[in-house]
Amino acid sequence: MQDRVDPRVEIGVAxxxxxxxxxxxxxxxxxxxxxxxxxxxxPVPQATAALIIVMAVGLIVRACLDRRPVARPPRxxxxxxxxxxxxxxxxxxxxxxxxxxFAVMTTIYLVLLIGTLIxxxxxxxxxxxxxxxxxxxxxxxxxxxxxxxxxPGL
Numbered sequence: 001m002q003d004r005v006d007p008r009v010e011i012g013v014a015x016x017x018x019x020x021x022x023x024x025x026x027x028x029x030x031x032x033x034x035x036x037x038x039x040x041x042x043p044v045p046q047a048t049a050a051l052i053i054v055m056a057v058g059l060i061v062r063a064c065l066d067r068r069p070v071a072r073p074p075r076x077x078x079x080x081x082x083x084x085x086x087x088x089x090x091x092x093x094x095x096x097x098x099x100x101x102f103a104v105m106t107t108i109y110l111v112l113l114i115g116t117l118i119x120x121x122x123x124x125x126x127x128x129x130x131x132x133x134x135x136x137x138x139x140x141x142x143x144x145x146x147x148x149x150x151x152p153g154l
Contacts, residue, residue, distance in 0.1 A: 007063040007064065007066065010059060010060075010062075010063040011059075011060050011063050011064070014056040014059040014060045014063070015056075015060070017052060017053075017056045018052075018053050018056045018057070021052040021053045021056070022049070022053065024045055024046075024049040025046055025049045025053075028042045028045050028046050028049070029042075041149050041150055044147065080116070080117060083113075083116045083117075084113065084116075084117075087109060087112055087113050087116065088109075088113075091105065091106075091109040096152070098152060101140070102136075102139070102140050102143075102151040102152060103136045103137040103139070103140035104136070105136075106132075106135065106136035106139060106140070107132045107133050107135075107136030107137065108132075108136075109132075109136075110128075110131070110132035110135055110136060111128055111132045114128045114131070114132065115128055
């Protein structure tokens, strides 16, 4: 039998995610329609937020129904969670203040985030750098050229 995290923690995190996604839904209500296509920029974040809410509700239901014994989370896991939260807040702030382009900031964010989670193992860092660059610059290309979405940045 496998131990699991305290269901109160799972429910609390899921509720926090629901609140954040609900804020995103609320804030995207006034995004104007796009100039190149009829849907505009709002449907993508709205659909993403709605999907996240549905999945978080599923996690809450699972946490309420699961009867396995509860394990104490390792201290390392709590530090990782704090680092992810801090890096994400810094990333969102950097995007808000338009410090650099979306691609560059996303690449930096992913290098720091993945690097933190793998403890910056020197052997893995070339792969992390390559993956972060592909995701950062690839996302910018797809969002701006395929989906025609205005991204934050310079």
